[in-house]
Amino acid sequence: MASFEDASEAFLAWLRNKGVEISPKIKLEDLRPKNAGRGVVAVQHIAEHELLFRIPRSAILSVENSLLSSEIPAATLNTLGPWLSLILVMLYEYLNGNASNWSAYFGVLPTQFDTLMFWTEDELAELQASSVVDKVGKESADEMFLEQLVPMIQEFSELFFAGDARAKQKAEEMRSPANLELMHKMGSLIMAYAFDIESSAPPKNIDEDGYASEEEDEALPKGMVPLADMLNADADRCNARLFYENQYLEMKALKPIKAGEEVFNDYGPLPRSDLLRRHGYLTDNYAQYDVVEISMDLVTDVATTAGIWDESRLEYLQDQEVVDSGYDITISEPFTLQESLSPELVVLVESLLLLAEEFDRLKRKSKLPKPEKITSKGAALLHSIIKTRLSQYATSLEDDVQSLEAVSAGASVTSKERRIAMAKAVRIGEKKLLRQAEEALAELIAREGGAPKRQREVDEEGDVEMGGTGKKHRA
Numbered sequence: 252m253a254s255f256e257d258a259s260e261a262f263l264a265w266l267r268n269k270g271v272e273i274s275p276k277i278k279l280e281d282l283r284p285k286n287a288g289r290g291v292v293a294v295q296h297i298a299e300h301e302l303l304f305r306i307p308r309s310a311i312l313s314v315e316n317s318l319l320s321s322e323i324p325a326a327t328l329n330t331l332g333p334w335l336s337l338i339l340v341m342l343y344e345y346l347n348g349n350a351s352n353w354s355a356y357f358g359v360l361p362t363q364f365d366t367l368m369f370w371t372e373d374e375l376a377e378l379q380a381s382s383v384v385d386k387v388g389k390e391s392a393d394e395m396f397l398e399q400l401v402p403m404i405q406e407f408s409e410l411f412f413a414g415d416a417r418a419k420q421k422a423e424e425m426r427s428p429a430n431l432e433l434m435h436k437m438g439s440l441i442m443a444y445a446f447d448i449e450s451s452a453p454p455k456n457i458d459e460d461g462y463a464s465e466e467e468d469e470a471l472p473k474g475m476v477p478l479a480d481m482l483n484a485d486a487d488r489c490n491a492r493l494f495y496e497n498q499y500l501e502m503k504a505l506k507p508i509k510a511g512e513e514v515f516n517d518y519g520p521l522p523r524s525d526l527l528r529r530h531g532y533l534t535d536n537y538a539q540y541d542v543v544e545i546s547m548d549l550v551t552d553v554a555t556t557a558g559i560w561d562e563s564r565l566e567y568l569q570d571q572e573v574v575d576s577g578y579d580i581t582i583s584e585p586f587t588l589q590e591s592l593s594p595e596l597v598v599l600v601e602s603l604l605l606l607a608e609e610f611d612r613l614k615r616k617s618k619l620p621k622p623e624k625i626t627s628k629g630a631a632l633l634h635s636i637i638k639t640r641l642s643q644y645a646t647s648l649e650d651d652v653q654s655l656e657a658v659s660a661g662a663s664v665t666s667k668e669r670r671i672a673m674a675k676a677v678r679i680g681e682k683k684l685l686r687q688a689e690e691a692l693a694e695l696i697a698r699e700g701g702a703p704k705r706q707r708e709v710d711e712e713g714d715v716e717m718g719g720t721g722k723k724h725r726a
């Protein structure tokens with residue numbers, strides 16, 4: 252196997268060969284000492300809007316560009332959807348080894364991952380009650396591979412393993428655990444590296460602001476864009492972006508970048524739990540996007556214990572799109588319940604607490620309690636939900652904070668120790684949010700709980716008025 256440096260050199264030579272233009276002001280850097288693989292760094296000052304590199308569309312590893320798509324009818328490949336069809340094509344190209352057009356590119360793509368898909372059971376257990384554990388989806392991905400991908404490989408085995416006398420047998424062997432693992436690796440590469448490739452033809456449905464419709468955006472094919480995917484990210488430190496031109500994709504600076512600074516892309520406002528799930532790393536800069544999820548099951552349990560669970564109310568709330576599988580608590584600075592609690596969670600809890608005639612009156616008018624003000628009974632129920640949620644974690648916030656070692660791994664830190672430290676940082680973030688919500692609710696109860704107040708005021712339209720602090724709904 253080529254050394255790290257040799258693989259980088261071969262990749263850069265391959266890029267030049269493919270017609271990729273690269274500014275002399277940047278270089279591909281070995282960032283392994285920072286546990287960040289390869290990255291792109293400025294070697295000279297770069298001005299805002301300056302071109303960093305230009306990639307011909309033909310260099311993208313995509314379904315469209317793969318030889319496989321000239322052999323298998325597009326309509327057949329499309330039945331797999333953007334995700335699975337790209338996995339199929341990547342498997343094909345990867346298994347083709349040196350014969351693939353993208354072999355030098357595969358030489359710099361990782362084969363080992365720290366994403367949650369590849370964590371052991373005991374490493375995942377370090378995330379304790381974080382809801383991210385349920386989102387890993389290994390079994391459902393295995394099922395898709397076995398039920399959709401392998402049958403397609405079998406159907407086209409003579410093309411997939413062209414020229415191999417054992418083609419049929421090899422296609423059958425794709426069911427093996429080792430090959431399923433390979434499919435997961437391709438899937439993980441797509442999750443962490445691929446771009447949604449905007450077409451060179453303008454989208455058909457453009458709104459007044461010049462954006463494609465959401466449906467059109469969702470249907471965008473995925474593609475692996477060499478070099479563009481060598482950019483790391485660190486939350487709001489993004490300083491470059493990929494622009495989609497007719498023949499080329501262009502990476503441009505969004506702001507001036509000083510010599511020595513890293514060029515960062517934007518992976519989106521991911522909470523650290525999702526950053527870990529999708530990318531297998533985390534930095535403190537992502538803490539601002541942390542969330543903790545309150546599952547609907549937990550709300551159901553606590554409301555049932557409190558004797559206020561009511562299925563018929565749930566039906567109405569479902570129609571009103573209040574019911575979800577879970578509700579997020581997000582960061583706010585300074586922390587306020589209005590900013591941080593999911594408005595739907597507040598509406599759900601307040602609806603369950605309404606007197607029957609109040610609920611019926613709202614229902615007749617197709618209205619809901621307003622989420623802006625939490626009643627003292629609502630606060631008590633929410634407090635109980637939050638306390639129960641906190642108790643789902645095996646250790647306390649204080650224990651975790653005490654034992655947290657630095658997440659950024661030094662040379663002596665093993666991969667396992669690093670994973671455990673990252674898991675701890677995620678669960679600390681979630682527990683802090685729960686603790687803040689718990690304290691704010693306790694304060695609210697103490698403030699409003701004493702005097703026997705009107706439970707709620709009813710406005711002139713008969714709508715339930717629960718205050719009016721101008722609560723913002725999260726996007």
Ligand SMILES: C[S@@+](CC[C@H](N)C(=O)[O-])C[C@H]1O[C@@H](n2cnc3c(N)ncnc32)[C@H](O)[C@@H]1O
Binds near residue numbers: 483530
């Ligand atoms: C699009 S690739 C970027 C190139 C990657 N560093 C490489 O060597 O192939 C995304 C992956 O890079 C790593 N990464 C990105 N940003 C990082 C950062 N700020 N710190 C550590 N690793 C990072 C994560 O493993 C992530 O899944």
